[in-house]
Every structure is written in C-alpha cells, then in structure tokens.
Amino acid sequence: MKFVSRKAWGAKPSRYKLVRIASTRGVKVHYEGTEVPADLVDHHERCDDRVRAIQASHLANDVEDYSDIAYNAAVCPHGYVYEGRGAHHKTGANGSATLNANHYAVLALLGSKGLTKPTDAMLHGLRDAIEWLREDGDAGTEILGHKDGYATQCPGKPLYTWVQAGAPRPQADDEDDKPATGGGKPATQPTAKPKVDLSKLVQAARTDPGAKQGHQTYAAGVRLVEKALLELGYLTSRYAGDGSFGSVTVTAYAAWQRHLGYSGTAADGIPGRTSLSKLGATTGLFTITS
Numbered sequence: 001m002k003f004v005s006r007k008a009w010g011a012k013p014s015r016y017k018l019v020r021i022a023s024t025r026g027v028k029v030h031y032e033g034t035e036v037p038a039d040l041v042d043h044h045e046r047c048d049d050r051v052r053a054i055q056a057s058h059l060a061n062d063v064e065d066y067s068d069i070a071y072n073a074a075v076c077p078h079g080y081v082y083e084g085r086g087a088h089h090k091t092g093a094n095g096s097a098t099l100n101a102n103h104y105a106v107l108a109l110l111g112s113k114g115l116t117k118p119t120d121a122m123l124h125g126l127r128d129a130i131e132w133l134r135e136d137g138d139a140g141t142e143i144l145g146h147k148d149g150y151a152t153q154c155p156g157k158p159l160y161t162w163v164q165a166g167a168p169r170p171q172a173d174d175e176d177d178k179p180a181t182g183g184g185k186p187a188t189q190p191t192a193k194p195k196v197d198l199s200k201l202v203q204a205a206r207t208d209p210g211a212k213q214g215h216q217t218y219a220a221g222v223r224l225v226e227k228a229l230l231e232l233g234y235l236t237s238r239y240a241g242d243g244s245f246g247s248v249t250v251t252a253y254a255a256w257q258r259h260l261g262y263s264g265t266a267a268d269g270i271p272g273r274t275s276l277s278k279l280g281a282t283t284g285l286f287t288i289t290s
C-alpha cells in the first residue's frame, strides 16, 4: 500500500476529539461529487493539496460541525492512500450517526464532472484502503456505496458499478473488461499502439543513469515507459517524460517490478520482457518489440 500518513500530507489537528469505535460492518465508498480536474491524473504532486483542501473545507463547515476531514481515508488517482480519520475512528461522511457507526468511509478523489472514471491505480488504492481498515480497524466484509441507505448519487455510477461487483482488484492483462466504464459504451482501443523496443530500452536503462543529467539513449521509448510509470504512480511528473532513463526512472521501474512480485536482481530497475509487456498492457500505452 502506498500510504500517506497525516503527517506526510500536512493534516491539521482534529477540531474535536475523534470518536473511537471498536469495529464496523464494513466500508462505504465515496466520491467528491463536484468537479475534479481531468488532468489530475497527470499531476500526483497536486494530490496532497487536494486532500488538505478537503480537510480545510470540512473544518470550516459549521453546519456539519465536523471534527476533522470526514473520511477515514482518501485515495488519489495514482493509488496513494491518504490517512484521514484513520482506523478505529467514527467517520462523519455516511449521512447519520447510525450510518457513521456502521461503516467506515473511504473517499475516491473522483468527480461528477472532469475526472469521473477511476484509474486502475485508484481501484487498487481503494482496495488497499479497505483491506487496511479491515486489518487495523476491524472493519467487516461489507463494501457498499454512500448511496446504500442514504439518498445521494455518491459514489457515482462508474465507482458504484465497481462496488457492486465486489470491489475487485483490476486484472493487469484484462484491458477490455475495465469496471470503470460503468456499462457505457466500450472504451475504444486504438488499433495501432506505439511500440517500445526492449533491447534499446535496456540499453537506455544501462547508459542514461551514468551519463550526464538528462542523457537520452532512446527518448521515444523511454517517454512511453515514463508515461506509464507516471500513470501508475511510480513516478511523479517532475521527472516523467524527459526521455532519459536516469536513476529516478530506474528506481520507479524497480518499484513496478517489485509490485509484480520480483525481487533481488529481477527487480533492479532494468526492464525485462514480462514486466515491460505488463506495463504496456496495464496502461494500454504501448506494445513491445525486441
């Protein structure tokens, strides 16, 4: 789990002492319900700000009189899990005192306009948050939407479809069956995806880190790989897309390899055929040649 503690995102202290609860029946999933800029997917560096803004608006809401950000956790499009009220604390988000005692609340940084469909990374993050609340907060097995038991559109159709399907982790090689499409028209797949040459990429990964800053051995292929790593949250945009397979990109690629279950020299950040194919397939950005 890519966990961001309250300290790490710069949370303000709670306004009132949070109410402790021993356990819940499960977790309810929420969305923001307002507009979330579509380009947030390209800017993880904005996610902390967004979470801080949500907390600030809740702390300033004298009608609801929240003691803190209302959610137990929030998940960004890059799959990071932001600690909200945390485990064993009653949420303020589900609509009534009873509903709040029955389930934890996890927010997806997803809107009713702009960014409306969850990324695969976000679905993994939501699942991570749910499993964390089960493990550390004695959440039961129920996974529901805010609208279950309360009159609201939340968490929006694409996410609610996923909730109703049991909140499954996305399958890396199952591009045609993304739950995020929410039963609408099927996502159009470009017929010819760009190709990344594995051997040229490996050469770049072995050459660029030791060369002078920004050295490009294979800019076109590296840019695609960096874009994919950014989309999955392994890179932040400050380093993405410069076409140089420098040490930051090597580190990010190694994290992707570990995510796939590799370790030791198999997770050294030098791309291999399987990890690269999966990266292309998961993001839908490229296929590979050698």
Ligand SMILES: [Zn+2]
Pocket: 029, 030, 031, 093, 146, 152, 154, 155
């Ligand atoms: Zn909600």
Ligand SMILES: [Zn+2]
Pocket: 043, 044, 045, 047, 076, 077, 078, 079, 080
């Ligand atoms: Zn993010």
